[in-house]
Amino acid sequence: EETEVAPPSGKKKILVLGSGPIRIGQGIEFDYCSVHAVWALQKLGCETVIINNNPETVSTDFDTADRLYFEPLTPEDVTGVVEAEKPDYAIVQFGGQTAINLAAHLEKLGVPILGTPAWSIDAAEDREKFDVILEKCGIPRPAGHTVMTEEEAVKAADELGYPVLVRPSYVLGGQGMEIAYKESDVREFMQVITRNKVENPVLVDKYMMGREIEVDAICDGDDILIPGIMEHFERAGVHSGDSISIYPSINIEKKHKDTLVRYTESLAKNLAVLGLVNIQFVLYNDQIYVIEVNPRSSRTVPYISKVTGVPMVDLATRCMFGEKLRDMGCGTGLHPESDHYAVKVPVFSFQKLRDLDTQLGPEMKSTGEVLGVAKSFREALLKGLTGAGFKMKKKGAVLISVRDSDKQEAIRIGERFEALGFDIYATSGTANVLNRHMVATNAIRNVDEPSPNIIDLIESGKIDYVIATSVKGRHPELGSVHIRRTAVERAIPCLTSMDTVSALLRCLEGDIKIENCEMIDINSI
Structure with a gap:
């Protein structure tokens, strides 16, 4: 047969x-x-x-x-x-x-x-070819270098200045992608990447901690249609598949939206895109930079198609056969924004993946997603977080253990939890900062100190939320990894990005309860 x-x-x-x-x-x-x-x-x-x-x-x-x-x-x-x-x-x-x-x-x-030809697909992945196209379009991107060896990567990182993003090309889901804060990080990540023979170059880019923006567009060779601009709640550095994604965007000014539309059209035409294209941008110091272009469908296509009513795949397929967007009656440029908010929240399977560090980063870890749709952003966010499995407890105890760069943000986070009536526990460094800023915090011993320590506290059942952004690691014996794994194994929500904590607090501080949320028929919007 x-x-x-x-x-x-x-x-x-x-x-x-x-x-x-x-x-x-x-x-x-x-x-x-x-x-x-x-x-x-x-x-x-x-x-x-x-x-x-x-x-x-x-x-x-x-x-x-x-x-x-x-x-x-x-x-x-x-x-x-x-x-x-x-x-x-x-x-x-x-x-x-x-x-x-x-x-x-x-x-x-x-x-x-x-649709999009093979040379164009290659040009979007090949750093040197892509740089030529960006220069022609006049579009800035974070400074970066192409390397093949560990020594070349270290030299590139020194030239760019830390932190840098180290990533292999031609990979999916940010596989092997890491943010390096010092030379030893670069060496560790390059050893992991080059463990298998490297055929394609490794990219070392300057890391910009800005607001990440994602655009899916359809191009017919002449015009483009952008169903919607999506904004990530977490700052750049967390993979787009692991970020809370918001449509319509809530923090992007009109001037930046106009720039995004202009850049998208220019890139689509210069890459000879016919059909779908996905572009990721970062807004940093009031300027838009392009991070990467994927001349293909993306994981956000079903989400943005459903919430805008634009059948992206259907239109893109018709474009490949020579039809023009103007003749399909769907308009061109940026599609009018919906009056409903749609918030995509990732779902993880950390309990099933043993010894994996739950710290979010540029390598994707989520295994699913849920969509919260409502007339207000806060209600859509609440629906999304609840659907993703958050219990949304409004009182109890929170444990905070954050890296030095997050300690100033932790003060405001601590104040907000304290105002809600939560008891606050923290490791010595974080507790010291919080107490000095008048946030009443119980200091606890770290993993490597005698019992009763932080692990005993998590296992006691007293803690309702764990906020742990301290050092990320590939080794399960690291203290910070042990904290996060213990929280996951006890089914305690463990948040590893300060932006995700802020999203959670936004819901806890409101008086909306999930049982009072209005049901939305997604077909009616």
């Missing part, structure tokens, strides 16, 4: 690459995009062939596409399908990074890529 191919139907045959097995960084969102693309292609009168090997997705249902190949997404297996089916075109931009990485291989096999 595997060698049998249906006789020609006379229709155009389109090969759609799925996203492969679901894992952290690549989830069901890309399956949503693949399936909606198949439906759009069928409406356009095409025959569809899907390659995907994930049994838990809709794309591998027997009746989704005309032909399903349950094969791994590797060059060898894709070659076999191409030789058997002889498709007229292939679409790779809906299967995430896995599918995108096969674009060049498909072109070598003589299968034309529908």
Whole structure:
């Protein structure tokens, strides 16, 4: 049966690459995009062939596409399908990074890529090619260097000034990406990255702790449509998949929105994008910088499609066949903003992943997400946090252990918890700062000190929230990792970003209760 191919139907045959097995960084969102693309292609009168090997997705249902190949997404297996089916075109931009990485291989096999060409995909990943495009567009980005070895990385970090972002290219979900605050961090991260043979260069960028902004857009070659601009609650440095994401944005001025639209249009045209593009920006010192461009669908496409009513995948697929946005009746530029707030909150599986440090950073760790929709931002946030599993206790005890750079922020956080009536516990350094600033705090012994210490306190059941931003580590024996793991194993909410703490407090300080929140029919907005 595997060698049998249906006789020609006379229709155009389109090969759609799925996203492969679901894992952290690549989830069901890309399956949503693949399936909606198949439906759009069928409406356009095409025959569809899907390659995907994930049994838990809709794309591998027997009746989704005309032909399903349950094969791994590797060059060898894709070659076999191409030789058997002889498709007229292939679409790779809906299967995430896995599918995108096969674009060049498909072109070598003589299968034309529908949508954004393979050279453009490469230009978005290749630092030198991307820099040329940014310079042509006049768009700034954080200063950075391309390196291949540990010594080159150390030299680049010294030139840029710490902190720096160290990341491999052509990866998914920020895999292997870390923020380095000193030379020993750079050496440690480079040893991890280069443990396997490095074929693609490693990028070392200046780290800017600004406000991160995400834009998904559709480009038809002439015009763009941006359904909405999403703002991350956590500052840059936390992976977009692990951040609380807000639409419409609440802190971005109109002048910056105009800049974002202009930059998005310029990048989409210069990268010859046809279909979807995802761009991540950072707003730092009143200036917009571009962090990265992904000429493909992203994990936010289903979210922004649902809350704006713009069927992004359907429109993008039609653009690939030469239709223009102006003729589809959906408008161009920035789509009018919704009068409802939609807050995406990540969900984690830390209890199931033993010994993993729960500290959030540029490498993605979330395994799901929930969406809170309401007429007010605070109510949407409350719905999102509750859906993500937060118990939202308004009284009790909080434990604070933060790194030196967060201690000034911890004072305001402590004051807000104290005003709510919480008892505050903290490790010696943090307790000292809080008490000096008139926030009544109980000092407790650290992990490496005799009992009763911080671990005993967490295990006692007295603590309702743990705030732990102290040193991040790959080794479970580190004290800070031990604190966070103990909290997770006792099912105590453990917050590792001061912005997430602020989001939680925003809900606790309000008088809204989840049972009083209005139910919203997402189809009506």
